[in-house]
Amino acid sequence: MNWEQLLSLKRFGDSHKRIRKEQDETRLGFEVDYDRIIFSSEFRSLQDKTQVIPLSNTDFVHTRLTHSLEVSVVGRSLGRRVGQEVLAKYPHLQSIHGYQANDFGAIVAAAALSHDIGNPPFGHSGEKAIGEFFRNGSGKKFKAHLTEKEYQDLCAFEGNANGFKILTESRVGRLGGLRLSYATLGAFMKYPKESLPKKPSSHIADKKYGFFQSEKEAFVDVANELGLIDRTGNQDISYSRHPLAYLVEAADDICYTIIDFEDGINLGLINEEYALEYLIKLVRNTINTNNYHALSNTEDRISYLRALAISTLINEAVDLFMTHEDAILKGQFDKALLDVSKYQAQIKDIIKLSVEKVYQSEEVINKEIAGYKIIDGILEVFTDTIVNHHEGTLSSYHKLILKIFPKTLDLNQENLYHSLLGICNYVAKFSDSKAISTHKKLQGTHF
Numbered sequence: 001m002n003w004e005q006l007l008s009l010k011r012f013g014d015s016h017k018r019i020r021k022e023q024d025e026t027r028l029g030f031e032v033d034y035d036r037i038i039f040s041s042e043f044r045s046l047q048d049k050t051q052v053i054p055l056s057n058t059d060f061v062h063t064r065l066t067h068s069l070e071v072s073v074v075g076r077s078l079g080r081r082v083g084q085e086v087l088a089k090y091p092h093l094q095s096i097h098g099y100q101a102n103d104f105g106a107i108v109a110a111a112a113l114s115h116d117i118g119n120p121p122f123g124h125s126g127e128k129a130i131g132e133f134f135r136n137g138s139g140k141k142f143k144a145h146l147t148e149k150e151y152q153d154l155c156a157f158e159g160n161a162n163g164f165k166i167l168t169e170s171r172v173g174r175l176g177g178l179r180l181s182y183a184t185l186g187a188f189m190k191y192p193k194e195s196l197p198k199k200p201s202s203h204i205a206d207k208k209y210g211f212f213q214s215e216k217e218a219f220v221d222v223a224n225e226l227g228l229i230d231r232t233g234n235q236d237i238s239y240s241r242h243p244l245a246y247l248v249e250a251a252d253d254i255c256y257t258i259i260d261f262e263d264g265i266n267l268g269l270i271n272e273e274y275a276l277e278y279l280i281k282l283v284r285n286t287i288n289t290n291n292y293h294a295l296s297n298t299e300d301r302i303s304y305l306r307a308l309a310i311s312t313l314i315n316e317a318v319d320l321f322m323t324h325e326d327a328i329l330k331g332q333f334d335k336a337l338l339d340v341s342k343y344q345a346q347i348k349d350i351i352k353l354s355v356e357k358v359y360q361s362e363e364v365i366n367k368e369i370a371g372y373k374i375i376d377g378i379l380e381v382f383t384d385t386i387v388n389h390h391e392g393t394l395s396s397y398h399k400l401i402l403k404i405f406p407k408t409l410d411l412n413q414e415n416l417y418h419s420l421l422g423i424c425n426y427v428a429k430f431s432d433s434k435a436i437s438t439h440k441k442l443q444g445t446h447f
Contacts, residue, residue: 062260
């Protein structure tokens with residue numbers, strides 16, 4: 001792979017290339033990507049979607065929206081730092097093509113901002129609930145009517161693939177979805193493969209999948225424009241990662257490792273003494289003990305250590321990226337950056353404690369239990385409505401259900417897979433509160 005192609009400013013839906021030296025410096029194309037994402041309705045819904053702790057009444061806890069903004073900020077720093085290093089290594093990118101270090105930051109920031117845009121309500125349990133409906137629930141009856149890969153898309157419903165759908169899906173008046181640059185779409189694609197085969201290798205890019213069958217052509221178009229390495233080898237579609245996807249992943253890993261831990265401390269789920277011990281191990285080389293001991297309360301002490309920890313891991317991720325940049329460009333680097341970090345032991349200790357005290361807390365488990373039932377109930381009604389609509393056997397009740405579907409949901413597709421996926425995409429866009437109120441409405445308990 002080469003950076004000239006990887007930094008493509010061409011927008012999804014364009015028929016022509018865009019030249020970096022011809023860009024308006026006051027509002028670059030990569031910065032337009034960020035704006036389009038942040039003003040989208042799908043991004044706004046993240047303000048009421050669970051990160052870890054559900055629907056908390058405290059000021060501490062992060063939603064998907066605040067998490068995404070923080071990941072974007074960390075991603076911007078990572079991108080700019082790497083940009084400086086890459087331009088020093090390949091000066092022609094700047095002298096001939098006009099690329100700047102901030103371009104890298106803008107690409108990673110935009111991709112990081114959108115990294116959770118396809119996630120359903122109720123956190124990762126929402127993904128699992130959709131998959132469970134089709135794998136073992138009422139949706140199992142659709143298996144005989146779908147191809148193996150179409151059915152797998154539904155059984156292992158993936159927020160990353162749904163995010164790519166949201167960013168690229170055309171509809172009337174919105175050709176090319178949000179019409180982001182190919183570079184940003186490439187950085188967004190952490191898992192550049194289809195849903196089957198599952199985990200064909202131990203490569204980090206094969207951990208999950210990144211597009212539904214409905215977006216297969218769009219995905220291949222982006223991969224080819226960027227010059228991603230074809231890892232297919234047969235009829236199954238798989239590509240190497242865009243190098244900047246490693247930075248998007250690192251930004252997310254840094255934030256959920258440190259900030260979910262911070263949430264657990266501020267909520268009293270993790271003892272402050274444990275927290276201080278774990279975080280100080282990570283920042284012992286940068287901590288100013290005088291400043292630290294001057295802080296008089298838990299929140300300020302944790303905030304100080306959190307800032308140092310994030311800075312430490314940003315520096316580490318940049319060093320690791322540049323150390324392995326040649327292998328990354330060849331598609332040969334097969335791990336997440338922080339998986340090879342010298343701080344790996346400290347990171348694992350923090351995540352282990354977060355899993356025990358936060359992710360498996362009673363409040364989180366109760367949220368997941370409720371999420372399963374709510375999403376299952378909604379999909380039961382909505383998929384029955386779609387099937388009966390296709391077969392011309394709508395009951396009076398299902399006719400009423402049709403009226404609450406948005407006009408953007410295409411109900412007249414002949415392909416059952418596209419209709420079912422459209423319903424899943426629609427439900428996945430719900431905020432937590434919208435999912436709860438919709439479920440109550442369908443049960444007749446909400447007026």
